[in-house]
Amino acid sequence: MSVIDPGLAASLWETTGKAGKITIATHMHPDGDAIGSSVGLMHYLETLGKDVSIVLNDRYPDTVAFIAGKGDGRIHVHEEAPEDTAEAIAGSDLIFCMDMNSFGRAENLGEALGKAGCRKILVDHHLHPDTEAFDIVVSKTDISSTSELLYYLLLEAPDIRGDAGKLPEATAKALLAGMTTDTNNFANSVYPSTFAMASRLLAAGVDRDAVISALYSNYRENRFRLMGMLLKDRMEITPCGVAIIIIDRQTAQNYDMKEGETEGFVNLPLGIRKVRMSILLKEEADRFRVSVRSKKGISANRCAMEYFNGGGHEQAAGGRLVKGKDLGSCPGMDEVAGYVRDCTCKFFKEQI
Ligand SMILES: [Mn+2]
Incomplete structure (x- = not known):
């Protein structure tokens, strides 16, 4: 079962390897999958020594704040500090757009993302991606979530080589949380690859009880x-x-x-x-x-x-x-x- 074309993954990781400053963007009103995939990617890129920030149009809800955790300091919110998001985007060597099918989904950040001169990578599972606007497109609609798509991309990374146990702990947790919210806790959009991912993350030691408790037993x-x-x-x-x-x-x-x-x-x-x-x-x-x-x-x-x-x-x-x-x-x-x-x-x- 090959979820990702290995050639596509190889070119993505090669492009990523050449970038120093990387900005990750996701859709407005970010949900668990938007934050899970963005934060999961950030923690992994930091292990490669990259300077990473995440830009959001508006702040994520408290209900998914535990996914951001200690990474919160590298997250910039346009509605709170537009100069910070503008600076991050303008200074990027590479931009990842996660869980959104076009720049417009980032609302007020859309224009700056579109105009940025650096290379841009799309990682998404929505229908009708704007493929023309990106240099590398990793788009798959028959998958549970962007978090799952990223998980399989990461398995193709040269230093991970299919071993989920090598993922940073914070990445593994963020990806499991993002996939769990987008599938409504395994109720919708679940594929064999989704259970395979969950199984391997659990075997790698992710504390699912903690994730489930933070997501579903923690409301006001x-x-x-x-x-x-x-x-x-x-x-x-x-x-x-x-x-x-x-x-x-x-x-x-x-x-x-x-x-x-x-x-x-x-x-x-x-x-x-x-x-x-x-x-x-x-x-x-x-x-x-x-x-x-x-x-x-x-x-x-x-x-x-x-x-x-x-x-x-x-x-x-x-x-x-x-x-x-x-x-x-x-x-x-x-x-x-x-x-x-x-x-x-x-x-x-x-x-x-
Ligand atoms: Mn999603």
Whole structure:
């Protein structure tokens, strides 16, 4: 089972070997896989003596902060210190873009990343990568996560040579954490290669209990209070079998929700037999962030592309509805729910 083309991996590690200062970028609203793959790569590159920094559009949520751990000092956040991210990008000999299929996914960093004069490498598992924009493209969509893709790339590195036991401890932990979050703890997008990776990392001594505990037994109480309220009072199930949940700003504020604390909510309605697709909308100042999940045979990606200005994976995608453009400038929750009801109904009619 060869996950990565050895020739491609060889050219990637050769290019990496020549660079001194390396910057790693990932998508906006970074999740466990974005941080896991970026931090995992950073720790490995540091063992090669590279000067590495990570640039983010916005800070990662507290729920995945344990992955960043002591590496936190080398992470620069555009929303907090734009001059630091600009300096890191401009001074790079090489840029890695992890878990994003185009520069635009890094939102406000996109332009600087695109303009940077150095070589650029893409490592990603999303559909439709912008291959033209990169010098080396490691893109694979039938894989659980970018963390898994990076794991197999690292096994091809000259000093690792297939021995997971040679990975830095912090890299192994970050990769297991990233893969675990992107598969929803081995529930979706799991392939034989995913279990093989987990098995070899466990054998190499990664403390999975600690990772699972940090990810899934470490939430604040208010997350569960909000989850209960949304499922009881707010979830709508349309005749087409689409579950819709909207979290408006007032509600998020009432429950003191922080970034990342509603992670996973969108998956819950898929547990209901008649639900074929689940859509969660989160209100922001100028838009609603949209998460789409679907059962096998239904394309969340197509629905997100056609109706929500987004995309992602077949069963898990995201997008946005911009106020004053896709919706009224000050839309009520009924208007938003109505929009989603209508377009998903249309989506299912087109499927037949
Ligand atoms: Mn991912």
